[in-house]
Amino acid sequence: MKLTVVGGGSTYTPELIDGFARLRDTLPVEELVLVDPAADRLELVGGLARRIFAKQGHDGRVVTTSDLDAAVDGADAVLLQLRVGGQAARQQDETWPLECGCVGQETTGAGGLAKALRTVPVVLDIAERVRRANPDAWIIDFTNPVGIVTRALLQAGHRAVGLCNVAIGLQRKFAGLLGVTPADVHLDHVGLNHLTWETGVRLGGQEGEDVLPRLLAEHGEAVAADLRLPRPLLDRLGVVPSYYLRYYYAHDEVVDELRTKPSRAAEVAEMERQLLEMYGDPALDEKPELLAKRGGAYYSEAAVDLAAALLGGTGSPYQVVNTYNRGTLPFLPDDAVIEVPAAVGGKGAAPLPVADVDPLYAGLMANVTAYEDLALDAALRGGRDRVFRALLAHPLVGQYAYAERLTDRLIAHNREHLAWA
Incomplete structure (x- = not known):
């Protein structure tokens, strides 16, 4: 089995x-290709990857390359984890929206739109190119x-x-609080x-006892x-929102916080500097503890499980993923992409x-x-008016004066990544 990580x-x-390395019985990877245009970073990460495989007795081959076509040739699955514009672009996404009184965040609001505009054409x-190399490959x-x-x-x-990784992170958090295994x-x-x-x-599967009321009462x-x-908000809702809902439920409070502390992008950039220095140590043969603060916790386990299920391995048949709605949530179009438990297979x-779904969340x-x-x-067709319309529609923006100012800032900060600008 060949897997490629873009x-x-x-x-x-x-x-x-x-x-x-740990879950090789679930997903027996024979060749793992790491592809990236940043040759210096790739060399450091690739070296550590080989040492991790060796330490854990994995006999798979780790290949590093900057040649995308060679990397995806014959791949059974391709994992996409790229960041167009790097941490510098993220720093901008988290900064200029604050100038207009809106949340600066890399995945939602105006910053999230900027990231989408940069990313979709590249992806x-x-x-x-993956489809040309192997039409049966999963992305x-x-x-x-x-x-x-x-x-x-x-x-397309x-x-x-x-x-x-939000769902798997909460699953493990709840399991720890309840004193049970994540499974x-x-x-x-x-x-x-x-x-x-x-x-x-x-507990115990889809039809098991719902212990959410107990979880909220005790923890x-x-x-x-x-x-x-x-805590009173959770008690009133009776559900557990993801931490991203804080941007909606406490928008102004978050904006005030973000204006008075270093950006997450700045924190991550410093962490990355330290991590790359660690990765260059030939004695390091395991992921360092600092990596847990970088983000993406449990990503590996979720990715292995998903790839194994898609490729006919032993991955869990039911997993939380993003896929077409197909009537699951009747208040959304069939071609909306939703995040729910799904049956996953070949x-x-x-x-x-x-x-x-409660109208409070459905709305x-x-x-x-x-x-x-x-x-x-x-993202697909470009144009200032389309950017403005998207911003005006977003509940974290919503006012035409904000949308006008944010549109100008978004285009100004991302011009080099927008073919139409």
Whole structure:
């Protein structure tokens, strides 16, 4: 089996490598190709990857290259984890929206739109080259904004599934609080990428006992602290929102915070500097503890499970993924990309039935889905007016004066990445 990681020079690639090494019985990788245009980073990450494989007794071959076509040739699955513009572009995404009083964040709001506009054309070009190399290859997208990028891939007819680590992170958090194994915890997880709620926490499978009320009663303070939301809010909702909902439920509070502290991009850039220095140590043969702070926790386990299920291995048949709605949420179009538990196999991901969704959440999902429609249109066809329409539709913007100013700033900061600008 050959797997290719596009963006293999990322500093959190060793998290993925560690998962491939530990879970080789689930996903027996014979050749792992890391492809990245940043040759210096790729050399450091590739060296550590080989040492991790060797330490854990994995006999698979790790190949590094900057040649994308060679990297995807014959690949059974291609994992996308790229960042167009690097941390410098992320720094901008997290900064200029604040000038207009809006959240600066790399996956949602105005910053998320900027990332989508930079990313979608690049991902579609990569996907076409994957299709030419092997039409049967699966594309697993971990590149943000996952919902919009996955929808672009699916609409273009690619064999693609989107993946996020929010669900698996909460699954493991809840398992620890409840004193059970993660495999015992099944989430009633519903929403869009980075806009999700846990409406049930079941023990022993899909039909198991819902222990969410007990979880909130006994561990509500710990859950609320992780989400940085008030405990009384969780009690009133009776669900667990993802931490991305804080941008909606506490927008002004978050803006005030972001204006008075270093950006996450700056923190990550410093972490990356330290990590790359560590990766250059020939004695290092495991992922360093610092990597846990970089982001992408449990990504490796989710990615292995998904790839194994898609490629006919021993991955879990039910997983939380991003895929077409197909009537699962009747208030959204069939071709909206939703994030829910799905049956995953060789033919792809089929969403499982979802209980009726409270209008409090359904309304926000419908609003953000409309924004994603407009965002994808802007990413595919360009134009200032399409960017303005997407921003005006986003619930974190919503006012025409803000949308006008943000449109100007978005284009000014991203001109080199926008073919139409």
